[in-house]
Amino acid sequence: MGKLAFFTLADESGPIQLYLEKATLQAAHPDNPEVFAQLTSLVDAGDWIGVRGSLKRTDRGELSVKVVDWTMLSKALQPLPDKWHGLADVEKRYRQRYLDLIVSPHTRETFRRRARIVSTMRRWLDERGFLEIETPVLQTEAGGADARPFETHHNALDLPLTLRIATELHLKRLVVGGFERVYELGRIFRNEGVSTRHNPEFTSVEIYQAYADYHAMMELTEELIVAAAREVCGGTLISYQGTEVDLTPPWRRATMHDLVREATGLDFSSFEASDPLASRARAADAMAAAGLEVPAAADCLGRLLVEAFEQTVETSLIQPTFVLDYPVENSPLARAHRSKPGLVERFELFIVGRETANAFSELIDPVDQRSRLEAQQERRRAGDPEAQTVDEDFLHALEVGMPPTGCLGIGIDRLVMLLTDSPSIRDVIAFPLLRPEGRSGASEAGHEADA
RNA sequence: GGGUCGCUAGCUCAGCGGUAGAGCACUCGGCUUUUAACCGAUUGGUCCUGAGUUCGAAUCUCAGGCGACCCA
DSSP: OOSEEEEEEEETTEEEEEEEEHHHHHHHOTTOTTHHHHHHHHOOTTOEEEEEEEEEEOTTOOEEEEEEEEEEEEOOOSOOOOTTTOOOOHHHHHHTHHHHHHHOHHHHHHHHHHHHHHHHHHHHHHHTTOEEOOOOSEESSOOSSSSOOOEEEETTTTEEEEEOSOSHHHHHHHHHTTOSEEEEEEEEEOOOOOBTTBOSEEEEEEEEEETOOHHHHHHHHHHHHHHHHHHHHSSSEEEETTEEEEOOSSOEEEEHHHHHHHHHOOOGGGGOOSSHHHHHHHHHHHHHHTTOOOOTTOOSHHHHHHHHHHHHTGGGOOSOEEEEEEEGGGOTTBOBOSSSTTEEEEEEEEETTEEEEEEEEBOOOHHHHHHHHHHHHHHHHTTOTTSOOOOHHHHHHHHHOOOOEEEEEEEHHHHHHHHHTOSSGGGTSSSOOOOOOSSSHHHHHTSOOOO
């Protein structure tokens, strides 16, 4: 049996070396000559132990605790992953996140940053008089976005319910009620596929400001995201997956028409004809001639424009870019453009080729809103499962009277990906949705290991 | 939805038609100023599942499961 041993003791604040000297321990425990052997033989990597002792620097200069007493706080029954290689298996990192967190400081740092981003955004909004109000997750009608909801059921009321796909329609009711600045930062659920950019439950913040329009929301977007970037990246020049991204405002503003024309040479405003079908046909021919796909579901000029944008422009928008003025057909909740017929006052923010925010001057005209939602309902009947429904109570609220309002929605997960240099949305969600494993899955994963 | 790749010990991986392996971890013993791997020994496996080909399958074929990445 030796006379000396070294352990590394770590808690969330970091590691420190334990200097274990047989003579010191025995002198402190004259009644237990085996104290050194017990400590070195009973303690394994992963156990939680407590120690008492004095600080010293070893001959190698490492700050250490010279241990005189110790106690086992919690025993690890499962061995830790290889201390050098860590958890290389991506799937295992997601399925057993607790292990990933133990062995990967980088993963821990990502979730610390996520927390700081969220708290910075809340503080920024609170300081400017925005009020956070929680709206229902369980809804009889899922509205406010083009997406399919999760369906559930309330037993006592025998009532079918859906999980919310957006917070929009309730926050607008609050504006009707007189709150001029409201927001909600919370979980949204969409019954859709899973990818490096999509998780069925994700976090968004929606912000509503009365007497503002989408131009004001652009400035708000810049300031809010810059505040988060400064908090976790220390500035506005960041690197994402090897690409330099400059978040210094002001960010580029460009209309969807101009961006599509730049990329393809196609001027969609020139396709307009007196007959909507003729407009659509002219645009379709031009797109086909330019080598673009023309999906049948894109049944009008506006949808074709968006299609052309998605095919040719979207992924090329690396530096932050506000894309302005969307077709009315794709934006049933946005206000008609003040000067451009057929368009709405809406922007989406793209960074590293990904939609990161969406905003508009709100549609507050209840008559216009009703006809747009009825058009959506018609699409739904025609087989589009993502088309919106008519929410009569929401329309009633608009009839009571809503002030001009700007709104903004930001995808928190995608923003966190950007600011933590994470390639997959699963890297920024602690427990992303995964298909259950057939055999060992849930039961074995229940035995947690500790650091 | 399409394609490519992966799944072998707790972890990281090798083996690619002929007795299932290595390093680390675990257990036991030795060493003791170490910074991923000190020295010895012992443990440890439904080679993802199922079917097929074969004298013989972790290995080849097919189907399925679970993932990763790319494309739409």
